[in-house]
Each structure stands twice: as structure tokens, then as C-alpha cells.
Amino acid sequence: MDILFLFVIVFLLLLAVFDLSVGVSNDAVNFLNSAIGSKAAPFKRIIIVASIGVFLGASMSNGMMEIARHGIFRPEYFTFYELMCIFMAVVVTDIILLDMFNTLGMPTSTTVSMVFELFGATFVMALIKMSGGIEQGLSELLNTEKALTIIMGIFLSVAIAFVFGMIVQFVARMVFSFNYRRHLKWNIGIYGGICSTAIIYFMLIKGVKDLSFMTPDAKEWIGANTSLILGGCFAVFTVLMQLLHALKVNVLKIVVLMGTFALAMAFAGNDLVNFIGVPLSGLASYQDYIANGGGDAHGYLMNSLNGPADTPVVFLIAAGVIMVVALSTSKKTRNVSKTEIGLGSQQGGDEIFGSSRIARRLVRWTISLFYWVRDNTPRNVRAWFNRRFNIDEMIMEQGASFDLIRGSINLVLAGALIAFGTSLKLPLSTTFVTFMVAMGTSLADRAWGRESAVFRVTGVISVIGGWFLTAGAAFIGAGVIVVLMYVGGHWAMIGLAVLTIFIIVRSNRRFRMKKAEDDGDTLFQTILTTDDKTRTWELLLIYVMEQQKKFLRFAEESYGKITDAFINENAGTLGKTEASLLRSKSMLKNARRKETLCLRRVSHEMAIEKNAWFHLSNNCCMNVLYNLRRINEICREHVDNNFHPLPSRYISEFEVMRGHISVLFTEVFDMVNNGTSEQVPALRRRCDDIKDMLSDTYHRLYRQLREVDPSSMTVMYVYINMLQETQEMVSALRKYIRAYAKLHDSDFSSRKKGTVANQWGKVR
Incomplete structure (x- = not known):
């Protein structure tokens, strides 16, 4: 039986490697889209900047895996065999779900998928244990508060990010207009200072302060002097950006690349648990069982998982290398990025999504509201707004989907909202915030015209629906798989492992065929x-x-x-x-x-x-x-x-x-x-x-x-x-x-x- 558990652990670790690759492909939209869509730099240069951020974020991550160890369940009430079934079900379901969404080009949340897989598998296992007559109830076996908090964070992040993206982009466009080069002489220094300071704030609150080399004293000093740090950064960066502009350097491109680096670093440092948390928790459980379990897999309780996780640095560095390689080579990264960029493109293009009834009604209501506002707005005010929002004067890089103003707003605002939500202890999803900010800014930028709005709205609804579908599919899928493993024993585990490998191979073959067809549309x-x-x-x-x-x-x-x-x-x-x-x-x-x-x-x-x-x-x-x-x-x-x-x-x-x-x-x-x-x-x-x-x-x-x-x-x-x-x-x-x-x-x-x-x- 111990040989079977060793096989399970090896399988979990191998799937962790694949999960890192698939997860990076899915979450690459969080930090790549604004730079790619605005053509802030050649694609290879963008990948290099993002790769450095990903490697540093992963290598210096604190490695805390508490959510996978005891965030959803109470490990002191579960045996080693039961947790192996749970961990195996989570990883198998996660691989299938994320690979399916990436192949379809639909961005989803790795945080939501992992949490609801853990929640679903643990919920079903708890029901099995309760049917066996244990003393503990469901509330003692599960940590339901965590899942409910994440659901609340989903609703908040979707609505808040979209509204703020629309408002901030509207104000920025009023200040700069689409012909933004005419208004950069004195505004660019202040704008660059604000953006750079927001990026530093994001890195301090969401990224750097949680890295492994940060001591408690350093964290306390940063917390006590945050205002001083941000004020100094604003003064320094304002002068620096104004000087760079005077030297004919494109400050907006620098801001976009800085935001890409910051988001990539924070993503790797904070979301690493979504990819390797469960496999490493399984490894820790196996090591404890071999040392102290006495061969009783069905009776040995896993109290050890209540202790703090101490992830070896070699695992973090290896994870960083895998993520960088996946980011640089994965074709699915560009496929998922294509969805968000296509929905926010300033110019017409290949509309990925079709038309839906709810989208048609929303567009019709919005047009009616627009006509009402236009008819009740003074003529001179309308003329002024039309001059500021004259799309014919738009300045974009060759082949770009939107300009550098919107690209910088996407990154800076997403980082600021994530940092602010983190400071309020709200579990905002990086995927949700970045995607909805991009949709809000594209709407404010008049990117959704009469002939594309219904397709764009349908796309946004489809993506949001996919997020909630992820939660439901993760919960149900992991629950079903854990029952099969618990009842079927080692044969079920082996069979599901083979099935997972088959699905992965088939999915990648189908994706390569689809990619070959899409490549023919370069003309x-x-x-x-x-x-x-x-x-x-x-x-x-x-x-x-x-x-x-x-x-x-x-x-x-x-x-x-x-x-x-x-x-x-x-x-x-x-x-x-x-x-x-x-x-x-x-x-x-x-x-x-x-x-x-x-x-x-x-x-x-x-x-x-x-x-x-x-x-x-x-x-x-x-x-x-x-x-x-x-x-x-x-x-x-x-x-x-x-x-x-x-x-x-x-x-x-x-x-x-x-x-x-x-x-x-x-x-x-x-x-x-x-x-x-x-x-x-x-x-x-x-x-x-x-x-x-x-x-x-x-x-x-x-x-x-x-x-x-x-x-x-x-x-x-x-x-x-x-x-x-x-x-x-x-x-x-x-x-x-x-x-x-x-x-x-x-x-x-x-x-x-x-x-x-x-x-x-x-x-x-």
C-alpha cells in the first residue's frame, strides 16, 4: 500500500509541473495583455520583462501553503488516506478544468478553481465520514467561511473593477484626448509620477512585503512609513519622468513595462500556492505518514498539517524556472490573451463571440440611455466632449489594439485596486480585477461601437459566466472524483491517473490543430x-x-x-x-x-x-x-x-x-x-x-x-x-x-x- 501512496505523490508532483504550465498560460492575461495590446514593446521584450518578474516573485515567495493545508478543511479530523483522495481529486480536476478553459481561450481564476475543488472534495469526504457515525459535524470538518468570503470577493471585484476602469479611463481621456501627444508637455511628469507611485504601492502591499527575505521589522517599518515612501516616490518619479520626456523617451511605454513587471511578480509570489500548494501538502503528508503513521493509512490523523508550511527554496526556484519556460513557449498564453485583447480592441476586428439575447437588450437599453443623455446635454458641452473623444485623432502603435494611455491605465488601476483590496483583507482575484478593468476602460474609450457592442457584451458575459461555471464545475467534479477514489481504492486512482494523462494529451493535440488553422488568418x-x-x-x-x-x-x-x-x-x-x-x-x-x-x-x-x-x-x-x-x-x-x-x-x-x-x-x-x-x-x-x-x-x-x-x-x-x-x-x-x-x-x-x-x- 505504501508503494501506491508513493506513486500518488510522484503523480501529484508531475501534475504540479503541468499545472504550473497551464496556470501560467491562464493567468498570463493578467500581466501581458496591456503591454501586448498597446504594442509597448516587441513581444519578446514583453515576455522577458514578465519572465523576470515571474521568476523573482516565485523564487522569493514565502511559500506559505496554509490554504491547501488547513484553509478549507480541519486536518486533525481526516486520515492520511482520506487526504490523499482529496489531494488527488483536486489536482486531477484542476488540470482538466484549466486546460479546457485555456484551450477555449477563456480566462478563469486559478484561486477559485483550487478553493472550490478543495471545498467540493472535502465536502463529499465529510459526508462520507459523517455517514460512518463520527462525532464531528459538517461545521467542524469544513471551513465554510473561507469559501463564502471568496464568493463575496468575486462579486465585489467584478463590479468595482469595471466601474472604476470606466470612470478612470473617462477622466484620463478627457485630460489627454486620443491625440495625447499634444497634451504631454507638462502633464506627462505628473501622470508618470502617479502611475509609478501606484505601481510601487502595489508591489509594497501585494508583493514585496510577503516575500521570504522580508523580516518582521522590515514589514513593520514599511507599514509605519507607507505614506512617506509613497510621497517620496511621487516626487522622485514626477521629476524623473518629466526629464525622460524632455530627452525624447516615451514615458508611457516605461509605465506599461513597469506595470507588467509588477503584476507578473505579484502574480508569481501570491498565486504560486494555486499551482503547487496541494502537491506539496500531499508530499508533507506522505513524509509525516512514513515517519509516524506506522502503516495505518486509514487510521492515522494528519494533525501535522496544522503547523506552518516550510517550503524548501529549491522548490520555489524550480517553480520559477518552470513558469518562465511556460510563459515563453506556451501557445495557449497567446490564445487566452487574444480573448481579452479582442474584446477591448479599439478598432474592428475578428469578433470571437456571437450575439446573445441579453447582450442585444443591454445594448439597446444603453443606446436609449445615451440618446437621452445626449438630448439633455447642452450643445457646447457635447461639442467639447466630442473634441476630446475624437477617435479619428487616435494615436496607436502599428498593429496595436489600443493606445498607450489605456494600456497604462489598465495596469496601474488593476494594481492599485488589488493593493487596496488586500489592505482591506478582501480576497480579490487578480484575473477578475485585470479583466474587468480592461473591459471598463474599453467601454469608456468608445471601443464598443454600434457594430461590435453586442459581440463584446456577449463575450464579457460569457467570460464572467465561465468564472462562476469554474466554481460549480470544480466543486462537483472534485466531489465526484473523490468518491470514485475513496470507493474504488487504488484501482480507481490508477484509472483516473491514466484518464488524466489521456485528456491532457488529447487536449494539446486538438489545440495544436486549432492553432494551425488560426495561423492561416495572418493575412x-x-x-x-x-x-x-x-x-x-x-x-x-x-x-x-x-x-x-x-x-x-x-x-x-x-x-x-x-x-x-x-x-x-x-x-x-x-x-x-x-x-x-x-x-x-x-x-x-x-x-x-x-x-x-x-x-x-x-x-x-x-x-x-x-x-x-x-x-x-x-x-x-x-x-x-x-x-x-x-x-x-x-x-x-x-x-x-x-x-x-x-x-x-x-x-x-x-x-x-x-x-x-x-x-x-x-x-x-x-x-x-x-x-x-x-x-x-x-x-x-x-x-x-x-x-x-x-x-x-x-x-x-x-x-x-x-x-x-x-x-x-x-x-x-x-x-x-x-x-x-x-x-x-x-x-x-x-x-x-x-x-x-x-x-x-x-x-x-x-x-x-x-x-x-x-x-x-x-x-x-
């Missing part, structure tokens, strides 16, 4: 950031054709699968095809939204000339998709009901028509792929011929319906409807060919477009 970002309007149209045409080529190939394959499945009565294929058609609909809508955003960046004359044909080509693709969905729907209903199959004499004539349609799809695809338009007249005539052939066939079938066996009447109606939808699909394809020709009929010859394509291939 979209290039179009949005280029300033050459003539080149924008050339790049957009390449982008549109690439998307439509993918759809044409998909449509041809789907039509073949649907018709084959109908002939062969394969209901499974029809079900899978229906799911793929729904996914294709979302992809088409997303591509159209992106392409419309890009079309706004071409020259006015070119936009007028190409706008109608651009939308016609998109509509034709959507019509083809609708035809495929209707064909699949009627075929699936027929096959699911086990009605009579299509008679063989009709199968042979249909296969001839399907062959012509397949050739048509192939030739249209080749034309788009080659970027030529010489085949357009011939292809349009071919479409007419196929439409006539289909029309003649189903009209002939209509006339023959009286002679058909009544038992085959149903399948004949399905067959006729399929032919009619196919004719509509060919008609949509004919219109697409015309739109394609008009898109290519311009001063930009196919030779020139090919040159641009070659240049883009070299850049990529």
Missing part, C-alpha cells in the same frame, strides 16, 4: 494594419478568394457525401454532414464580417465599384450552403424514418447528373485557384446546360408520378425536391461565377494580383 491582420489603400484591395481579393476556395471544395465534398448517404441509406453520415454544414455557416458569417471590415479600408472609388459584387459573391456562397442544408434535411428525415430507398433505375440517371455537377465544381475551383476569368462564359453556359438537364428530369418525374408504386411515392418526392434544390444550387453557382468575373474586372490585372500574392507568400 486578415495584415489588411487591417496596412496604410496603403491600393495594396489593401489586392490583399483583400487574395483573402476573399482563399476563403471562397475553401468553401467551394467543402461544398463539392458535402454534396457528394449527402447524395451517397441518401442512396446508401447511411443516416450516420447525414448526421455528421449536418453538423459540418452548421459549422460552415458560422465560418462563412465570420469570414464575411472580417471581409466587410477589410472592405472599409480600401479606397472609396474601389469600394463603390466592387461593393455590390463582393456581397453578391458572399450571398451566392451562403445560398449554396442553404441548398445543401435543405437537401441534407429532407434526405436525413427520409433515411431516419427507414422509408423505401431510391429505386436503382433512378440512381443511375442521377449519378450521371451528379458527375456533371462535380466537374462543374472542380472547374470553378480551378478558375478561382488560378485567378483567371477566361473560362467564365463557358462555365456559365455549362451551368445553364446542367440546370436544363435537372429541370427536364424532375418535370418528367412529375408526369410519371401517377405510374409510380404508391409505396415509392415518398422517396420520389424526396428525389424531386433534391433535384430542385440542386438546380437552385447550380443557379447560385452561376451567379457566383458572374460576381467573380466582376471582382477581377479592374485595372488590377491577374498578373499584378499574382505578383502581390507572391509578395505575400514571401512575407508569410
Whole structure:
């Protein structure tokens, strides 16, 4: 049995390494997004600054693991075996939850996940112990006050951070405006002094004072002289920042990098327990059991966990190295960052989230309130605000999602709120505060326009819902797993360990596949950031054709699968095809939204000339998709009901028509792929011929319906409807060919477009 427990401890420590990597990927949004979104420095430089902060914070952390040792449960009432089940359940659930959220690109709270996993596993274990007739009640076995305090902190941090972010950004924008360089001459020194002092305050209150090298005397001196320290910092940094500005140094970039370092250091120093607290508590329990347990795992109580934790420095340094490596190499770090940056982007872009009913209502109410305020505000006041909030004067770095003013406000305000909440003993979550501050500042900055607000609000609601879903899933998941381990014994532990490894491997493989697909969309970002309007149209045409080529190939394959499945009565294929058609609909809508955003960046004359044909080509693709969905729907209903199959004499004539349609799809695809338009007249005539052939066939079938066996009447109606939808699909394809020709009929010859394509291939 002791060998089994050794295996559990080794497994916990190995998962701790992975948990550190996954946790850093999730929490990287807390300290990276503002610097990345504002382009304060190259990505590698931002990672270096954050990595130094993470390593110092982890290496000098006090290593106090009390919340994992006795913050949720009373260890003196639990045996070694029971705690091993609890710790194993917590780590397994935590890995699965965090990796799932990171893969989806949804930031969540590692603090909430760990606490509610401990709470859920301990709650279920307490119920098991109480059913066995122990004297202690639930209130004696659990520390429910801690969990309730954290829930209160969640509500407070979400609301307070959003409101303060909105107010502070509104005031900052009134002071600096979007053309902030005009107002930096004398304001930048004071602004830099305030920001730097707030960062120092954050590091003193939230970070440095809790590090391992801080003695009680040093902590007491800092507490007694906080006001003096902050006043001196403000004076020094104000003069320093004004001097740097006079020397042509961008003070705002320095402030953003300072804030990134401070948040990264505090994150590693304070949230380290979320990643390694449970495995190290399990190691301490095992060492105590081996030394004093006498082999009685089911009877030895873990009083030793009530003592203070003394984490060896080697563990802290190793944790710091792992976190730095994960931060530097993890692809999921950028995926989670993409969510927050996308929701707060100043310019239109790829909206990650869709539209929801509650978001639409909130936006509608907000617009009504805005109109009411506007109508009741004096004209000269409105004019003054419009000058200060003139987005056309916005100054941003090349490729940035927002400017340096907002980036610095995000970091400084998040740090100040976390420090203030900590001084009031409120358990504010770093993830919650930083995310909601970023959302509040983006709203105040008019980043949520009429055409993006509903998607942004849906995204915020989805992320907030994900936080609470984390708590519920962590509680229930850990509770279920601890029951399986307690009842199933060592076989259940081994089985769940294998299952965890399998889930991790599969999740990472799926993420790599999804990442490979996303990497192909770099051209979209290039179009949005280029300033050459003539080149924008050339790049957009390449982008549109690439998307439509993918759809044409998909449509041809789907039509073949649907018709084959109908002939062969394969209901499974029809079900899978229906799911793929729904996914294709979302992809088409997303591509159209992106392409419309890009079309706004071409020259006015070119936009007028190409706008109608651009939308016609998109509509034709959507019509083809609708035809495929209707064909699949009627075929699936027929096959699911086990009605009579299509008679063989009709199968042979249909296969001839399907062959012509397949050739048509192939030739249209080749034309788009080659970027030529010489085949357009011939292809349009071919479409007419196929439409006539289909029309003649189903009209002939209509006339023959009286002679058909009544038992085959149903399948004949399905067959006729399929032919009619196919004719509509060919008609949509004919219109697409015309739109394609008009898109290519311009001063930009196919030779020139090919040159641009070659240049883009070299850049990529």
C-alpha cells in the first residue's frame, strides 16, 4: 500500500509541473495583455520583462501553503488516506478544468478553481465520514467561511473593477484626448509620477512585503512609513519622468513595462500556492505518514498539517524556472490573451463571440440611455466632449489594439485596486480585477461601437459566466472524483491517473490543430494594419478568394457525401454532414464580417465599384450552403424514418447528373485557384446546360408520378425536391461565377494580383 501512496505523490508532483504550465498560460492575461495590446514593446521584450518578474516573485515567495493545508478543511479530523483522495481529486480536476478553459481561450481564476475543488472534495469526504457515525459535524470538518468570503470577493471585484476602469479611463481621456501627444508637455511628469507611485504601492502591499527575505521589522517599518515612501516616490518619479520626456523617451511605454513587471511578480509570489500548494501538502503528508503513521493509512490523523508550511527554496526556484519556460513557449498564453485583447480592441476586428439575447437588450437599453443623455446635454458641452473623444485623432502603435494611455491605465488601476483590496483583507482575484478593468476602460474609450457592442457584451458575459461555471464545475467534479477514489481504492486512482494523462494529451493535440488553422488568418491582420489603400484591395481579393476556395471544395465534398448517404441509406453520415454544414455557416458569417471590415479600408472609388459584387459573391456562397442544408434535411428525415430507398433505375440517371455537377465544381475551383476569368462564359453556359438537364428530369418525374408504386411515392418526392434544390444550387453557382468575373474586372490585372500574392507568400 505504501508503494501506491508513493506513486500518488510522484503523480501529484508531475501534475504540479503541468499545472504550473497551464496556470501560467491562464493567468498570463493578467500581466501581458496591456503591454501586448498597446504594442509597448516587441513581444519578446514583453515576455522577458514578465519572465523576470515571474521568476523573482516565485523564487522569493514565502511559500506559505496554509490554504491547501488547513484553509478549507480541519486536518486533525481526516486520515492520511482520506487526504490523499482529496489531494488527488483536486489536482486531477484542476488540470482538466484549466486546460479546457485555456484551450477555449477563456480566462478563469486559478484561486477559485483550487478553493472550490478543495471545498467540493472535502465536502463529499465529510459526508462520507459523517455517514460512518463520527462525532464531528459538517461545521467542524469544513471551513465554510473561507469559501463564502471568496464568493463575496468575486462579486465585489467584478463590479468595482469595471466601474472604476470606466470612470478612470473617462477622466484620463478627457485630460489627454486620443491625440495625447499634444497634451504631454507638462502633464506627462505628473501622470508618470502617479502611475509609478501606484505601481510601487502595489508591489509594497501585494508583493514585496510577503516575500521570504522580508523580516518582521522590515514589514513593520514599511507599514509605519507607507505614506512617506509613497510621497517620496511621487516626487522622485514626477521629476524623473518629466526629464525622460524632455530627452525624447516615451514615458508611457516605461509605465506599461513597469506595470507588467509588477503584476507578473505579484502574480508569481501570491498565486504560486494555486499551482503547487496541494502537491506539496500531499508530499508533507506522505513524509509525516512514513515517519509516524506506522502503516495505518486509514487510521492515522494528519494533525501535522496544522503547523506552518516550510517550503524548501529549491522548490520555489524550480517553480520559477518552470513558469518562465511556460510563459515563453506556451501557445495557449497567446490564445487566452487574444480573448481579452479582442474584446477591448479599439478598432474592428475578428469578433470571437456571437450575439446573445441579453447582450442585444443591454445594448439597446444603453443606446436609449445615451440618446437621452445626449438630448439633455447642452450643445457646447457635447461639442467639447466630442473634441476630446475624437477617435479619428487616435494615436496607436502599428498593429496595436489600443493606445498607450489605456494600456497604462489598465495596469496601474488593476494594481492599485488589488493593493487596496488586500489592505482591506478582501480576497480579490487578480484575473477578475485585470479583466474587468480592461473591459471598463474599453467601454469608456468608445471601443464598443454600434457594430461590435453586442459581440463584446456577449463575450464579457460569457467570460464572467465561465468564472462562476469554474466554481460549480470544480466543486462537483472534485466531489465526484473523490468518491470514485475513496470507493474504488487504488484501482480507481490508477484509472483516473491514466484518464488524466489521456485528456491532457488529447487536449494539446486538438489545440495544436486549432492553432494551425488560426495561423492561416495572418493575412486578415495584415489588411487591417496596412496604410496603403491600393495594396489593401489586392490583399483583400487574395483573402476573399482563399476563403471562397475553401468553401467551394467543402461544398463539392458535402454534396457528394449527402447524395451517397441518401442512396446508401447511411443516416450516420447525414448526421455528421449536418453538423459540418452548421459549422460552415458560422465560418462563412465570420469570414464575411472580417471581409466587410477589410472592405472599409480600401479606397472609396474601389469600394463603390466592387461593393455590390463582393456581397453578391458572399450571398451566392451562403445560398449554396442553404441548398445543401435543405437537401441534407429532407434526405436525413427520409433515411431516419427507414422509408423505401431510391429505386436503382433512378440512381443511375442521377449519378450521371451528379458527375456533371462535380466537374462543374472542380472547374470553378480551378478558375478561382488560378485567378483567371477566361473560362467564365463557358462555365456559365455549362451551368445553364446542367440546370436544363435537372429541370427536364424532375418535370418528367412529375408526369410519371401517377405510374409510380404508391409505396415509392415518398422517396420520389424526396428525389424531386433534391433535384430542385440542386438546380437552385447550380443557379447560385452561376451567379457566383458572374460576381467573380466582376471582382477581377479592374485595372488590377491577374498578373499584378499574382505578383502581390507572391509578395505575400514571401512575407508569410
